[in-house]
Structures are given as C-alpha cells and as structure tokens.
Amino acid sequence: MLDQLLAGSLEDARQRRSRLSYSELEKLALSRTPALDALAALAPEDHMKVIAEVKRASPSRGDLASIAEPQALAAQYEAGGASVVSVLTEERKFKGSLADLEAVRKAVSIPVLRKDFIGEEYQILEARAAGADLVLLIVAALPQDRLETLYAMIRELGMTPLVETHSADEVARAVDLGAQLVGVNARNLSTFELDRELFGRVADQIPAGVIRVAESAVLGVEDVQRYREAGADAVLVGEALVTGGDPISTLKSYLSV
Numbered sequence: 001m002l003d004q005l006l007a008g009s010l011e012d013a014r015q016r017r018s019r020l021s022y023s024e025l026e027k028l029a030l031s032r033t034p035a036l037d038a039l040a041a042l043a044p045e046d047h048m049k050v051i052a053e054v055k056r057a058s059p060s061r062g063d064l065a066s067i068a069e070p071q072a073l074a075a076q077y078e079a080g081g082a083s084v085v086s087v088l089t090e091e092r093k094f095k096g097s098l099a100d101l102e103a104v105r106k107a108v109s110i111p112v113l114r115k116d117f118i119g120e121e122y123q124i125l126e127a128r129a130a131g132a133d134l135v136l137l138i139v140a141a142l143p144q145d146r147l148e149t150l151y152a153m154i155r156e157l158g159m160t161p162l163v164e165t166h167s168a169d170e171v172a173r174a175v176d177l178g179a180q181l182v183g184v185n186a187r188n189l190s191t192f193e194l195d196r197e198l199f200g201r202v203a204d205q206i207p208a209g210v211i212r213v214a215e216s217a218v219l220g221v222e223d224v225q226r227y228r229e230a231g232a233d234a235v236l237v238g239e240a241l242v243t244g245g246d247p248i249s250t251l252k253s254y255l256s257v
C-alpha cells in the first residue's frame with residue numbers, strides 16, 4: 001500500500017510538472033521568505049509539544065471531516081498552542097492539496113509541515129514554493145541513497161526534514177541520515193495496523209539531542225501521557241483534532257502533559 005500511495009503522489013506531481021517546469025518552480029521556491037525554524041519550535045520543554053494535523057480522510061479511516069476552510073482550522077491549532085501545523089497534501093486517499101498548505105501558511109505564523117509521499121526533488125520544490133517549513137520523509141518508502149539526496153535538498157532549501165520510521169532498523173537509517181527530528185509512526189503504512197507500543201520499544205534508539213515525535217494513535221489525553229512516559233518530546237495528532245469538535249481545548253489538555 002505504501003508503494004501505491006507513493007506512486008499516486010508521484011503521478012500527480014508529474015501531471016503538475018507538465019504545467020510548471022522544474023526550473024520555473026525552482027524560481028518560485030527560491031523567492032519565498034525563508035523557512036521558519038522548526039527545530040526551535042519543537043525544542044523539548046517540560047511539557048508535551050503538539051504537531052496538529054489538517055486531515056480530511058485517510059485510507060485506513062475513510063472520511064474524517066470535510067474541513068472546508070483549512071486555514072480556519074489551522075488558526076485554531078495555533079490559538080490552542082500547537083508548535084507546528086501538519087497539512088496532508090496527498091490528494092487521492094487523504095483528500096488534501098498544496099492549495100490547503102498555501103492557505104494554511106497565510107493564516108498562521110508557526111511552522112508548517114508538508115505531509116505527503118515524497119520521492120522526487122520536484123515535490124520538495126513544491127513544498128517550499130507553497131510555504132512549507134518542514135517536509136516529511138518516510139524511510140520505508142525509499143532506498144537510503146534517495147533518502148540522503150532528498151534529505152540534503154530539504155536542508156539546502158532551509159527546511160527541516162521530519163524523518164518517519166516504523167521500526168528499530170528504520171530509526172537506525174534515520175540516525176544515519178543525521179536526522180534531528182525523528183518520527184515513529186504507530187500506524188504501519190503497509191498494513192495500516194496500529195502498534196501502540198512501538199514508540200516505547202524504539203525510543204531508546206534515538207540519540208539524545210534528537211527530537212522524538214510520536215505519530216498516530218492519540219485519541220485522548222491518556223495516549224499523550226503514555227507517549228510522554230515513553231520519552232516523546234512531541235506528538236503528531238490528526239484524527240482526534242479534526243473529529244473532536246473543540247480543537248483548542250483538546251490541544252490545551254495535551255499541552256498540559
């Protein structure tokens with residue numbers, strides 16, 4: 001399934017590239033105001049930090065929320081104390097878009113993450129051109145040499161890679177890249193199964209000084225507590241925030257952990 005998601009995102013990017021060339025996009029990307037410092041925003045503190053996600057749907061959960069105005073939701077996330085806003089830009093299964101990211105960028109002053117299935121340089125330029133400050137890189141999706149190339153490009157554009165892992169082996173590969181921001185996704189992107197204990201099992205493999213993000217499987221404050229006890233500096237939360245009805249108070253409760 002991960003392979004299909006990546007193939008779909010690459011095909012959609014190829015379509016866009018037939019309308020806007022690599023060099024034209026590069027000019028746009030380089031003309032943006034510099035990316036915000038996401039590592040500073042996520043620097044560990046004495047409470048949990050939250051990456052709050054704009055998420056309409058997912059292949060495992062189906063439709064979650066229609067989110068007609070992603071910018072309004074993102075403004076609530078900022079008001080609730082989120083450190084970063086994550087915007088799903090995958091169109092086919094997550095019903096997101098780069099337009100969502102651009103709208104969110106205009107509405108908030110905290111860093112914004114492009115969450116998609118990234119496999120090519122063109123997609124990284126797109127992220128920067130749309131105003132992204134961080135880009136997700138999924139270790140399981142790519143061979144190490146491609147990860148190295150894309151990781152370096154994200155850094156060169158002044159952005160921060162969030163390197164996503166699903167096992168101790170993948171954490172080792174993320175560390176080899178020099179990742180300063182490592183995510184552990186409880187949801188396996190091939191089987192879609194949740195493994196709530198995964199973060200706790202692999203957190204020790206992430207070196208001191210690297211920011212540890214627990215991704216997925218937060219449905220309530222007790223899940224945030226569990227991740228905190230296991231050593232998470234931040235949690236990435238989608239479903240609970242888009243379906244809960246009151247994202248500001250939900251966020252405040254998570255930030256008290």
Ligand SMILES: O=P(O)(O)OC[C@@H](O)[C@@H](O)c1c[nH]c2ccccc12
Nearest residue numbers: 185215216217218236237238239240
């Ligand atoms: O909605 P949840 O269970 O709170 O999960 C958020 C986030 O972790 C999830 O959307 C995610 C993590 N990694 C991804 C990679 C691609 C797409 C989506 C994701």
